[in-house]
Amino acid sequence: MLTIRDLSVEIRTGERTVRPITGVDLDLARGETLGIVGETGSGKSMTGLSIMGMLPSGSTITSGSIRFDGEELAGMDPHAYRALRGRRISMVFQDSLTALNPTQRVGDQVAEPLLLHGLARRSEALRRAEEMLALVGIPRPSERMRDYPHQLSGGMRQRVMIAMALIAEPDLLIADEPTTALDVTIQAEILELLGRLKEQLGMAMILVTHDMGVVARHADRVGVMYAGRLVETGPTRSLFRSTRHRYTRALLDSIPSLAQDRGLELFSIPGSPPDPAEMVPGCRFAPRCAAATERCRTERPPLEGDGGHVFACWNPVMGATAVAQRRALPLAHAVPASAEPRLEVVDLVQEHPVSGWAPKGRRRTVKAVSRVSFAVRAGETLGLVGESGCGKSSLGRMLVAMDRPTAGEVRLEGAKVSGVRRRELGARRAKLQMMFQDSGAALDPKMTIGTILREPLAIQGVGTPAERTERAIALLDSVGLGPSILERYPHELSGGQRQRIGLARALALDPDVLVADEPVSALDVSIRSQVLNLMRAQQRERGLSSVVISHDLAVIRYLSDRVGVMYLGKIVEVGATDDVYERPAHPYTAGLLAAVPIADPDAPAPAGAERVRGELPSPLDPPSGCRFRTRCPLATELCATVEPTLEAVGTGHDVACHFPLQPKTAEKVGVQTADADRTETEATA
Amino acid sequence: MISYLLRRILISLLVLIGISIVIFVMLHLISDSPGRVVLGPQASAAAVEAFNRENGFDRPLFAQYVDYVVQLLHGDLGRSYKLNEEVSVLFAQNAGRSAVLSLSGLVIALLIAIPLGILQAVRRNTVVDRAATGIAYLLYATPSFLVALLLIALLSQLVPLFPAEASQSTSPWVVFTDPRAMALPLITLALTNVVVFSQYQRSAALEQLGMDYIKVARAKGAPERVVLMRHLLRNACIPLITLVGVMIPTLLAGNLIVESVFNYPGLGLLFLNSLHREDYPVLLAYTLIGGALTVLGNLLADLVVARADRRIELSR
Amino acid sequence: AAKVDPSQYRTIPAASGKSVDGGVVTIAMTPGLAPNYIFPYPPAEANGAVIGNDLMWRTLYRADADGKSNADTSLATAPSYSDDDRTVTISMKKNSWSNGKPVTAGDVVFSLGILKAAVAQSAANWAFYTPGQFPDGVTATAQGSDTVVLTLEKAYNPAYLESLLQQLVVIPSADWSIATTGGPVLDYTDPANASAIYTFLTGQSSDQATFATNPLWQVVNGPYSLKSFEPTTGSFSLAPNKAYAGPGKHTLTQVDFKAFTSAAAIYNQYQAGTITVGRLDSSYSAKIEDLRKKGYNVYAAPAPARSDPLVINFANTTGGFDKIIAQPYMRQALQHLVDQPGYIKSRGVYNGAASENYATVGLGSAFPPDFGDKAPYPFDPKAAEKLLTAHGWKVDKAGTTCEKPGSGSDQCGEGIAQGQKISFTLASASSPSYVGARDLAFSSEAKKIGIDVKVVSKSLNYMYENYTNPGAPANTNEWAMQDTGPLVMTSYPTANGAFNTDGSFNLGSYSDTAADKAIEASVFGSDPKALSAETTLLSKDLPVLFLPTPDNLIVWKSALSGPPDTFEGLLKFIYSPEQWYFTEKQK
Amino acid sequence: MTTAHPEMSEKTDVIVQTATAARPLAAGAVLRALRRSPMAVAGASMLVLLVLFSFAGPLLYPTNQTDVNLLDALLPPGEGYPLGTDPNGFDVLGRLMLGGQVSLEIGLLAAVFATTLGTVYGAVAGLAGGVVDGIMMRFVDVLLAIPFLFFVLIIAARFTATPLTLSLVIGGFSWLVSARLIRGEVLSLRVREFVQAARLMGARDRRIIFTHLIPNTFGVIIVNLTFQVADAILVIAALGFLGFGLSYPVTDWGSQLSSGVVYITAGNWWLIYPAGLCIVLVVLGLNLLGDALRDVLDRRR
Ligand SMILES: Nc1ncnc2c1ncn2[C@@H]1O[C@H](COP(=O)(O)OP(=O)(O)OP(=O)(O)O)[C@@H](O)[C@H]1O
Numbered sequence A: 001m002l003t004i005r006d007l008s009v010e011i012r013t014g015e016r017t018v019r020p021i022t023g024v025d026l027d028l029a030r031g032e033t034l035g036i037v038g039e040t041g042s043g044k045s046m047t048g049l050s051i052m053g054m055l056p057s058g059s060t061i062t063s064g065s066i067r068f069d070g071e072e073l074a075g076m077d078p079h080a081y082r083a084l085r086g087r088r089i090s091m092v093f094q095d096s097l098t099a100l101n102p103t104q105r106v107g108d109q110v111a112e113p114l115l116l117h118g119l120a121r122r123s124e125a126l127r128r129a130e131e132m133l134a135l136v137g138i139p140r141p142s143e144r145m146r147d148y149p150h151q152l153s154g155g156m157r158q159r160v161m162i163a164m165a166l167i168a169e170p171d172l173l174i175a176d177e178p179t180t181a182l183d184v185t186i187q188a189e190i191l192e193l194l195g196r197l198k199e200q201l202g203m204a205m206i207l208v209t210h211d212m213g214v215v216a217r218h219a220d221r222v223g224v225m226y227a228g229r230l231v232e233t234g235p236t237r238s239l240f241r242s243t244r245h246r247y248t249r250a251l252l253d254s255i256p257s258l259a260q261d262r263g264l265e266l267f268s269i270p271g272s273p274p275d276p277a278e279m280v281p282g283c284r285f286a287p288r289c290a291a292a293t294e295r296c297r298t299e300r301p302p303l304e305g306d307g308g309h310v311f312a313c314w315n316p317v318m319g320a321t322a323v324a325q326r327r328a329l330p331l332a333h334a335v336p337a338s339a340e341p342r343l344e345v346v347d348l349v350q351e352h353p354v355s356g357w358a359p360k361g362r363r364r365t366v367k368a369v370s371r372v373s374f375a376v377r378a379g380e381t382l383g384l385v386g387e388s389g390c391g392k393s394s395l396g397r398m399l400v401a402m403d404r405p406t407a408g409e410v411r412l413e414g415a416k417v418s419g420v421r422r423r424e425l426g427a428r429r430a431k432l433q434m435m436f437q438d439s440g441a442a443l444d445p446k447m448t449i450g451t452i453l454r455e456p457l458a459i460q461g462v463g464t465p466a467e468r469t470e471r472a473i474a475l476l477d478s479v480g481l482g483p484s485i486l487e488r489y490p491h492e493l494s495g496g497q498r499q500r501i502g503l504a505r506a507l508a509l510d511p512d513v514l515v516a517d518e519p520v521s522a523l524d525v526s527i528r529s530q531v532l533n534l535m536r537a538q539q540r541e542r543g544l545s546s547v548v549i550s551h552d553l554a555v556i557r558y559l560s561d562r563v564g565v566m567y568l569g570k571i572v573e574v575g576a577t578d579d580v581y582e583r584p585a586h587p588y589t590a591g592l593l594a595a596v597p598i599a600d601p602d603a604p605a606p607a608g609a610e611r612v613r614g615e616l617p618s619p620l621d622p623p624s625g626c627r628f629r630t631r632c633p634l635a636t637e638l639c640a641t642v643e644p645t646l647e648a649v650g651t652g653h654d655v656a657c658h659f660p661l662q663p664k665t666a667e668k669v670g671v672q673t674a675d676a677d678r679t680e681t682e683a684t685a
Numbered sequence B: 001m002i003s004y005l006l007r008r009i010l011i012s013l014l015v016l017i018g019i020s021i022v023i024f025v026m027l028h029l030i031s032d033s034p035g036r037v038v039l040g041p042q043a044s045a046a047a048v049e050a051f052n053r054e055n056g057f058d059r060p061l062f063a064q065y066v067d068y069v070v071q072l073l074h075g076d077l078g079r080s081y082k083l084n085e086e087v088s089v090l091f092a093q094n095a096g097r098s099a100v101l102s103l104s105g106l107v108i109a110l111l112i113a114i115p116l117g118i119l120q121a122v123r124r125n126t127v128v129d130r131a132a133t134g135i136a137y138l139l140y141a142t143p144s145f146l147v148a149l150l151l152i153a154l155l156s157q158l159v160p161l162f163p164a165e166a167s168q169s170t171s172p173w174v175v176f177t178d179p180r181a182m183a184l185p186l187i188t189l190a191l192t193n194v195v196v197f198s199q200y201q202r203s204a205a206l207e208q209l210g211m212d213y214i215k216v217a218r219a220k221g222a223p224e225r226v227v228l229m230r231h232l233l234r235n236a237c238i239p240l241i242t243l244v245g246v247m248i249p250t251l252l253a254g255n256l257i258v259e260s261v262f263n264y265p266g267l268g269l270l271f272l273n274s275l276h277r278e279d280y281p282v283l284l285a286y287t288l289i290g291g292a293l294t295v296l297g298n299l300l301a302d303l304v305v306a307r308a309d310r311r312i313e314l315s316r
Numbered sequence C: 001a002a003k004v005d006p007s008q009y010r011t012i013p014a015a016s017g018k019s020v021d022g023g024v025v026t027i028a029m030t031p032g033l034a035p036n037y038i039f040p041y042p043p044a045e046a047n048g049a050v051i052g053n054d055l056m057w058r059t060l061y062r063a064d065a066d067g068k069s070n071a072d073t074s075l076a077t078a079p080s081y082s083d084d085d086r087t088v089t090i091s092m093k094k095n096s097w098s099n100g101k102p103v104t105a106g107d108v109v110f111s112l113g114i115l116k117a118a119v120a121q122s123a124a125n126w127a128f129y130t131p132g133q134f135p136d137g138v139t140a141t142a143q144g145s146d147t148v149v150l151t152l153e154k155a156y157n158p159a160y161l162e163s164l165l166q167q168l169v170v171i172p173s174a175d176w177s178i179a180t181t182g183g184p185v186l187d188y189t190d191p192a193n194a195s196a197i198y199t200f201l202t203g204q205s206s207d208q209a210t211f212a213t214n215p216l217w218q219v220v221n222g223p224y225s226l227k228s229f230e231p232t233t234g235s236f237s238l239a240p241n242k243a244y245a246g247p248g249k250h251t252l253t254q255v256d257f258k259a260f261t262s263a264a265a266i267y268n269q270y271q272a273g274t275i276t277v278g279r280l281d282s283s284y285s286a287k288i289e290d291l292r293k294k295g296y297n298v299y300a301a302p303a304p305a306r307s308d309p310l311v312i313n314f315a316n317t318t319g320g321f322d323k324i325i326a327q328p329y330m331r332q333a334l335q336h337l338v339d340q341p342g343y344i345k346s347r348g349v350y351n352g353a354a355s356e357n358y359a360t361v362g363l364g365s366a367f368p369p370d371f372g373d374k375a376p377y378p379f380d381p382k383a384a385e386k387l388l389t390a391h392g393w394k395v396d397k398a399g400t401t402c403e404k405p406g407s408g409s410d411q412c413g414e415g416i417a418q419g420q421k422i423s424f425t426l427a428s429a430s431s432p433s434y435v436g437a438r439d440l441a442f443s444s445e446a447k448k449i450g451i452d453v454k455v456v457s458k459s460l461n462y463m464y465e466n467y468t469n470p471g472a473p474a475n476t477n478e479w480a481m482q483d484t485g486p487l488v489m490t491s492y493p494t495a496n497g498a499f500n501t502d503g504s505f506n507l508g509s510y511s512d513t514a515a516d517k518a519i520e521a522s523v524f525g526s527d528p529k530a531l532s533a534e535t536t537l538l539s540k541d542l543p544v545l546f547l548p549t550p551d552n553l554i555v556w557k558s559a560l561s562g563p564p565d566t567f568e569g570l571l572k573f574i575y576s577p578e579q580w581y582f583t584e585k586q587k
Numbered sequence D: 001m002t003t004a005h006p007e008m009s010e011k012t013d014v015i016v017q018t019a020t021a022a023r024p025l026a027a028g029a030v031l032r033a034l035r036r037s038p039m040a041v042a043g044a045s046m047l048v049l050l051v052l053f054s055f056a057g058p059l060l061y062p063t064n065q066t067d068v069n070l071l072d073a074l075l076p077p078g079e080g081y082p083l084g085t086d087p088n089g090f091d092v093l094g095r096l097m098l099g100g101q102v103s104l105e106i107g108l109l110a111a112v113f114a115t116t117l118g119t120v121y122g123a124v125a126g127l128a129g130g131v132v133d134g135i136m137m138r139f140v141d142v143l144l145a146i147p148f149l150f151f152v153l154i155i156a157a158r159f160t161a162t163p164l165t166l167s168l169v170i171g172g173f174s175w176l177v178s179a180r181l182i183r184g185e186v187l188s189l190r191v192r193e194f195v196q197a198a199r200l201m202g203a204r205d206r207r208i209i210f211t212h213l214i215p216n217t218f219g220v221i222i223v224n225l226t227f228q229v230a231d232a233i234l235v236i237a238a239l240g241f242l243g244f245g246l247s248y249p250v251t252d253w254g255s256q257l258s259s260g261v262v263y264i265t266a267g268n269w270w271l272i273y274p275a276g277l278c279i280v281l282v283v284l285g286l287n288l289l290g291d292a293l294r295d296v297l298d299r300r301r
């Protein structure tokens, strides 16, 4: 139905000319889902936009053709193109917040394509819009019709976007990263929904994403883009099973997954993608490719292959895919189970006041963290996972004494560090460090890297300036960067380099505890693995106690010894990583794990029942009893009235659930230690 | 919405009280013995004292402030001794004319600036955009009285199209009944405002044009006209509403100059004449009303924006 | 810009043409002089300028431009004096109020009673009042309906008394001697009643919205009554009073007085041809020829009894100014620095439209100083420098200093210390523009011989209120000189108020025994030459520095005609529209 | 008049506040970027030209600006007087140079004063936060609500204007806008992660203010300063027009322009247009430069 041949696009901005896509060939049959994957900037969106005829101003299609149902789209009369758009070809965009008009009612926006194409009159269009909203799974659609976009949650908005794209029943849907901004649980639902609707309406779909797991599960065929070229295309199974292109291979190897061996280091692709403004004669991946030969650098590889599996590579990977370049990690030095906890958290509560008053005249508060207790031993890494807004960051900030808890306390080596004035905190301040998510925002843009790395030492009055510089160089070395970077400014570095500087700075003061809040979620896949490897190495080498916060279960699995699953301000399950991932006890944990797309087309599809349905309730007034009960398939009366406490389901594996998926054991490790400690400190105080 | 509204109103009230205090303090710093000012140089010291006593100007400052506020609440803005009239009466006589002039100027400016700004944003970096921006820069850099004088020189003297003086009729509706005489003042007001509004509208529209919902509208197959009118216009105008609210003091000041150059008997001219007469009750009442209007303008703008863009109340 | 030759504009065309009935005259009022009051005796706190000057209520004697009483338009015949000048008999002419009642001797007595009540409430309530003088010590009695007898405690110079009677506005006793609306007619000879009446009438006049509707104000004896008043601007319209029987054809259907805020606005209206009568700011004197081409008559002359002083503050002690300025040689030297002919010629100041004037009585006065046209201390920087050097000053462009302190004849003078510099502040009115220009020129000239004159620009009103030693003694040290524009005298131009030691207009605390004596003689003596002597003495002693007197430029449509003296009267704001007529039908 | 600049005005910080701090400001890089912006080049050339004209001009073209010359008053441009003379006989060209010195000095002084005061006030409010911030900002609201021009006029009517008092008065009111701007900037910087990171390392407030906040607001401050100078010059012009400008012996473009306005109908164009052109050029130059500077700094965000 859609045939793209040798498509190239050029964008002129001022004196710069960018070629976001060059020589792209692509076919799409009716009813088929084509997944397009690739790193950021590889031209995925541009491909979608050129099909829509909506390239940004200043762009021209320099060559090639786009045939849709026999009609040539490249250079089509704008009027005719308009008639096509929204009716026969539709598009779903990534950012659901800005993709909906903030000042128009949802219903009107959904109905608009029908009116624009004269497919229905207003009342009829609104009726169809309501049907469509119901179809995409929006509860009580007649009420939602009159809402404004900001009144909906992110997941709801994405559904609205889909309803809008599908209302005119198009033949082709281009979904550009439809779930990137969403939690895994919702991502799974949305993708499933798209698949279902595609079947129902019999349309073809192009699913643009950078997540290999998503395409593995949801695409019939996959195209891999690199630097404006489609480097490998093939049926999903074939592509994953017998990967040919070196880039695709590298990409797959660098993704941490739920199934891989944790004892092996992730593969990381050296260097960074080329500047789209530069013209390279040979294979664009050559500079980063271990298998590159002279030919790769000078001659552009043609697309070859058979059975619909084509690739452009001079030295393709042959045979069944083997993990070649992965190194074994030095064995994690065992954390003695009896070791004293280094960091302890007791009944920690954080409530953020918001405007407005609750009944009885109390200030309304967001219950970000509600009575959380755990301990981290020396050299141990605790991972915290959970959906967006469940209080991970709030907790993390309290751990490093950046925010005061509303109640409860944090102890470092037995001494209280939360709610303490800075002077009393003294040198212990330096022992608690944090690594931030946004590497750009966490480095002062006005300082050179040298100054940034010397700053912690200067603040703490460590050493002479010369010694500090020496230490900065040593730090840089430990994060794999050379001293030449000292005089540069943060914006002159790549995202991965910046994140490494962030880590180096956090390590400058030799902390005991390192909290890393979403350390890699802003990074692109190929860079992500570099940082993850580095973090893991440092944790081991220094015997750090770390707390890693992420919504990405694979990342947590890769980095942590133990994992805590958070839900609406509570820890619902905690235990050794492997234990929790293999034998999840809480329905929520199980649901989360089931929702994670695995980059393997043969991975068994999770049973629908295990899925976490619906959305996170408001933390302003969380549900009574078990907070998860509103989304839990197993919930009963009991769950609404009695709040479950953490109980053991294995050694060091606790769950707070009335109906855990694993049988309970007698032990109650977590809670008991915490209680014992409390009486102890109270006695000494 | 209600709680947002109440909060905004409360803050506005606080600011209003602050304004009344500042103005009251100014009044006292400027003339501590109104009697002397009122009765003139020839009056004896005793007469001055008697006047001050009769009018309560010898009472403690705080008591005077309370009196002042009570007066204000009764709509009493004081009396202009120089004009031998209650200030409220003077304002009542002049406000209509100024309001009609300002508002017509504002409306004309908006009617030009909004489409112009959007056109500039859509045709960004084209000749049209560059020219409009260039003219805006030039006009913005020209003192408004010079704009007025140049207009007189061009449109009244060189090519005698319009009279150089505004209509002297006392009806507030002269803008409509005598548009020829009001052309130059209106053009001046409109020009100086268009310059500000259109540039502002342009950058607001540019910002909105970068938003995905514009792309979405196009992806729905909406023709450009629909994209602009139904989607862009409303969102791109929201910042302008706030701007207009905030600009009330500027609008008043603009009137001052325009009314003075074109001899248009409105509040601005009254203020200016009072300034030359050192007629403090009028000056301060005007300043007070200007302040109150500003607060009101900001409040109204915020409420309109909150209605137009429901996100606001949540984000505060 | 062409230079103006004033001689071309010194004549008024004779009345001519055939009178056409009807027409509306629009008179431009000078910016800043718009009226806000209707009752002819406004209290000080009203800061009153009265509507229509004397067009609604005539004064007992009505002056012409030259200051002489006009026999035709005055309400009474010339007064007769007893031998000791203390009894004055005045015979009323036959005139009537607009409601038909006659204008009687009683009305005059009533008017005087109200004036007394006004000044009793505050001395500031009548601009011509000096405590202890007229109307104090003056008793008026009516003998029958047409004879008034004034009994004076102290004899005034008859010319002076008549100039005061020219200010006595006659108001209707039958209609206005009430203290409440619709109340009983009171006996106004009782001072308590007069006071109550005065309070009532000023109260009625504080409501501007009712000026044109209050029946009180419709009772007039002049040629016009108020038709409408626009409080915000001060513009107003007059309708003819049909009962008026004075001279003139009285053909105009309406007279509009229009307020303006700037000279430029007025000029624009001349260009548009919408103003019938008005003045022209001297900055437009180069445009006279243009206006003539546009169909206007232009007449230019210095206003009578006007002088333009640079007022000196003798009490300012800042920088020893009081001691320095007390020296007559110093004032003479400063006067030598005033380049009157230069200012007149300069395009930037008068552009030719002014005349040299060195006397308080003004130009063309009936009481001229004995030096005639010759300047006592003409512009002569050399002479000024010589005067300073001769009195012990070391003249130096960078700052002249006193070298020889002491009170000898070749020494600086009493109280002036060695090394004393001459540096003072001159407050200059911000409008009209020629004021600033001439002050700058003066300052620049002074700088050349090391005298530092700091010119600061102030609004007229600010100076009126803050720069007078009798009114605002606290500010004495803030100003050493001020140029607030003209000093306009009554038709008997004695400097009584201005330069008498305790004169109420003695802004700069000038005090000189000889001058006091001369003023006493011209006010109370009977010698007709006394005023000439007074002005001669003042011109030589220099209580102020004298600046040229600008010509008033009067402009009126050539289609408007009338007796020449009615146009000359405009120099002194004396309007006589009842004697004007159009020679062409008006649109 | 004062708060009306299309983009610098305080609304900018109210509505479209995108207050993230600029990326490093290696001055050299900024200068290089500016040199590539035609707007900046045009603006800077206008300013350099006018500064040279005002300050170096009198050396090349000396005129007597102290002695009134009655005979040569109001001469049209011609021999000896390339731009004619004014009512006092001063050479207009020379007077423009003198007026330029004063205008630029007042503008700069007022802007420096306003920016300094505004920066300190805004930074204190932004850092203090909470109730203190609330009170401080309500005070700014109060003053902002009182029409600026009226304030200045009332004061100017009362006190004699000298360059110093005029700059203080103008500066004393225009700091409000800077204060809001800087407060917004500080507020957004305060929660930025690099500031939190510094706190985490144990940095005290002093260090945070001086090593993190101030360098990062510097760009905003400089841009603001540029606009403030332009606005101050416009305000002086408006004041002059309304009769509250400077008087002899000092003069500024605004006063020159406004005293020339009296003669506009008399045909003495040389008293108006040259001074008007100077004002337009200087304000235009400053605005162009300021906008270009902001664009350059924004782009580095
Ligand atoms: N308007 C534009 N002007 C200039 N270059 C652009 C423009 N839009 C995109 N580009 C460039 O084109 C290239 C491809 O962009 P595209 O948006 O298609 O990438 P993408 O694969 O969708 O990345 P992402 O995963 O971040 O969405 C990028 O290098 C980008 O910088």
Ligand SMILES: Nc1ncnc2c1ncn2[C@@H]1O[C@H](COP(=O)(O)OP(=O)(O)OP(=O)(O)O)[C@@H](O)[C@H]1O
Pocket: A352, A353, A354, A366, A367, A368, A386, A387, A388, A389, A390, A391, A392, A393, A394, A395, A551, A619
């Ligand atoms: N300062 C604050 N004021 C009010 N509410 C807040 C504040 N900070 C966080 N919250 C709320 O507290 C809850 C927990 O927030 P938190 O940032 O800790 O979640 P998170 O798990 O880190 O989410 P994410 O994965 O999106 O980062 C959320 O509902 C959030 O909206």
Ligand SMILES: [Mg+2]
Pocket: A044, A045, A046, A176
């Ligand atoms: Mg994209």
Ligand SMILES: [Mg+2]
Pocket: A392, A393, A394, A517
């Ligand atoms: Mg978070």
